[in-house]
Amino acid sequence: MTKESDLIKKAPDGTYGFRASLGFDKRTGKRRQKRCSGFKTKTLAKEAYRKLVAQFEDEQFNSPITFKEFCDKYFFPWYKFTVQEQTYEHRKGMVERSFNQFDSMKLSKITAFDVQKWQLGYLEDHANGTTRVAHTMLGKIFERAILMSLMKENPAKIVGNVKRSQDEVEFWTKDQFQKVIEQTSKDTYTHRFDFIILWFLFMTGMRSGEAKALTWKDVDLKAGTIDINKSLLYKSVNNYKLGKTKNRQSMRVISIDQQTIDYLEEWYEDQRLMTRSKFVLSQDGAPLNSTYINDIVHDYGNLAKVPTVTAHALRHSHASLLISLGENPLVIRDRLGHKDVRTTLEIYGHLYPKSDIEASKRLEGLVTVPSE
Structure with missing residues (x-):
């Protein structure tokens, strides 16, 4: 991560300036940047930089975009090019079925409490393994939102995924x-x-x-x-x-x-x-x-x-x-x-069968110790 002090640059005329990265434009999806210059001292430039970033965060993290709107406009179009088509179709359908309670919520307002409530409810109707897959997908959506400066933290990561159960794998003998x-x-x-x-x-x-x-x-x-x-x-x-x-x-x-x-x-x-x-x-x-x-x-x-x-x-x-x-x-x-x-x-x-006893038997007598 670039240090704040490294962002402040001195111009040939002795004044100071900076270029601030302000995330992504909500309408176009393009990265937003702003240049400011002409500050007499480095301290004044730092203060202006902090004020600009704080103002942007207040605006950005209070974005009215909903969970469903983010998924439809930004997440799915990006995700489609990161996985195989059959995986995309399957995961898209799962998201549309599994996260209805988040659809109308503002993305920036979804908390760890909301995710915990969803997780417990989902577990009542779905297997442990299915819940793990859904939770991972939810976390991936939030990570993308963080990258686009629409969320400060990942509530799915804070809650944590359910543990893998050893009886998840179903099969016929x-x-x-x-x-x-x-x-x-x-x-x-x-x-x-x-x-x-x-x-x-x-x-x-x-x-x-x-x-x-x-x-x-x-x-x-x-x-x-x-x-x-x-x-x-x-x-x-x-x-x-x-x-x-x-x-x-x-x-x-x-x-x-x-x-x-x-x-x-x-x-x-x-x-x-x-x-x-x-x-x-x-x-x-x-x-x-x-x-x-x-x-x-x-x-x-x-x-x-x-x-x-x-x-x-x-x-x-x-x-x-x-x-x-x-x-x-x-x-x-x-x-x-x-x-x-x-x-x-x-x-x-x-x-796999527990084979510790068999392993210990194979070790017995493997190395010869010289007699006294």
Whole structure:
């Protein structure tokens, strides 16, 4: 941060002046600056600088702009260019649903008390993990407002986020998935489609958007590999887009087991008899809509009388299966396309068995001590 004394400059004629940065213009969004000069002494220049900044803060931090107006005019237009399109659409919808109580409030008047009240109310109707995501997003909005000199402090940061709960990750165990698969059937084309979706997502751990964007060109059945290189942003059957994956690490090639290869070969032949589709998970040539996978996960879960989970839980289920098989976290990171292994351990670390006793046994006798 620039010191106040460094802002005061001496002119060739012996007088003093300064250039003050006054945040952003509320109407244009451009940075505001003001130059003042001609002060006989440095002290007078400092006093003028302080008075100008104080006057600006009084005006700026009492801005009548509301939370909703700030989000619509300033935050969303900026945020749209910082994340992938599917992330933007998801987060924008979440903000519009989650923060209604702030919409008409003046942005500068929102306090830590208001955020605390929201957080407690939100927790009553939402899971711990969902609340964490919403709170993080609220904090991001306030941080942008601070940068634009519309708020002095971040009330979401003052309150603090809710702690991560170890039981946040929902998934089906291998035995539970076995019960689900036993409820599937291959007697009709639709039933075979439902089976391949459930099996494929459980056995690959792909994100829903990645799986829906997968084309047959991305699948090498001879080599037993899948090239994950895009994601699907779906709005309607005639309005969808194939975009980038969540991050650079999400672009990956994974191997699949022989059983999954066999089932994909069967599905390829079944699909060709009904339609010519470039998409692997397609029943009629069009990509899957946003709710189909969630619906079949819910329906078959109910038939199997196992815990109700979401489509994303099949990704967690795959990770928990690998952990139960003793797989290394680095392998799981690469297979799931996590940004780093810390992400993997933060989400799934509590699922790893406690191995302190086994470690101590391996240490025993490892170093030989010479006899006396």
